[in-house]
Amino acid sequence: MTQLEEALGTPFDVGPQVPAPKPLVIVISGPSGVGKDSVIKRLQEVRKEIHFVVTATSRQKRPGEVHGVDYYFVSKEEFEEMIDKNELLEHALVYGDYKGIPKKQVRDCLAKGKDVVLRVDVQGAATVRSILGSNAVFIYIVAESEFALVKRLIERKTESMEKLVVRVATARDELKRLEEFDYAVVNSDGQLERSVNAICGIIDAEKSRVIQKLASI
Numbered sequence: 001m002t003q004l005e006e007a008l009g010t011p012f013d014v015g016p017q018v019p020a021p022k023p024l025v026i027v028i029s030g031p032s033g034v035g036k037d038s039v040i041k042r043l044q045e046v047r048k049e050i051h052f053v054v055t056a057t058s059r060q061k062r063p064g065e066v067h068g069v070d071y072y073f074v075s076k077e078e079f080e081e082m083i084d085k086n087e088l089l090e091h092a093l094v095y096g097d098y099k100g101i102p103k104k105q106v107r108d109c110l111a112k113g114k115d116v117v118l119r120v121d122v123q124g125a126a127t128v129r130s131i132l133g134s135n136a137v138f139i140y141i142v143a144e145s146e147f148a149l150v151k152r153l154i155e156r157k158t159e160s161m162e163k164l165v166v167r168v169a170t171a172r173d174e175l176k177r178l179e180e181f182d183y184a185v186v187n188s189d190g191q192l193e194r195s196v197n198a199i200c201g202i203i204d205a206e207k208s209r210v211i212q213k214l215a216s217i
């Protein structure tokens with residue numbers, strides 16, 4: 001070794017050969033009922049180092065959901081105050097309820113070098129895309145078929161017939177925007193683990209890019 005170093009004229013560099021990866025913003029989207037929450041819940045278990053942004057919403061809490069963990073459940077008035085103060089990266093009124101991404105959480109994580117996952121509906125993903133452009137990774141979760149998506153929504157038993165019609169019609173429209181995303185992950189029935197593995201693969205690949213995506217808000 002020493003002989004080699006002498007021949008080269010300089011000692012071997014023991015530092016890393018590529019810079020440490022930069023923090024990534026990963027946007028997970030897809031139609032209602034496709035399994036975004038389920039996928040994210042499992043991803044949280046396998047990727048503990050990632051920060052999952054807690055979305056603020058004015059919708060009613062579903063059984064088992066925890067304030068500050070699943071969502072920040074706020075009143076309509078409180079949500080409107082957040083909009084007025086420009087505290088949200090994106091927000092939307094979806095099916096009569098507000099949902100939005102608090103800017104501060106994203107900023108704080110990126111400043112600490114932490115990867116951030118955002119969960120947004122398809123409409124919200126378009127807004128985030130207009131702000132972050134190609135500097136975030138956009139993943140669209142899709143069911144294996146429309147039939148499978150509807151079955152999942154019905155089995156969840158959280159929607160009335162009226163709301164189901166709106167959700168399925170919206171899902172049809174949303175699928176037309178698939179091309180605005182970087183990746184599509186099929187969340188097939190009973191294959192949650194496979195979907196999560198696919199997302200982990202995407203994240204790892206993005207972090208291995210020679211020229212990485214760099215988001216700043």
Ligand SMILES: Nc1ncnc2c1ncn2[C@@H]1O[C@H](COP(=O)(O)OP(=O)(O)OP(=O)(O)O)[C@@H](O)[C@H]1O
Pocket residue numbers: 030031032033034035036037038039152153155156187188189190191192
């Ligand atoms: N791979 C899967 N196989 C079978 N069932 C699944 C799978 N993924 C999710 N589900 C079920 O489908 C239903 C909808 O999933 P989830 O609530 O995660 O969807 P979502 O996209 O977050 O919906 P929304 O946007 O309406 O909140 C749930 O009952 C969930 O348990």
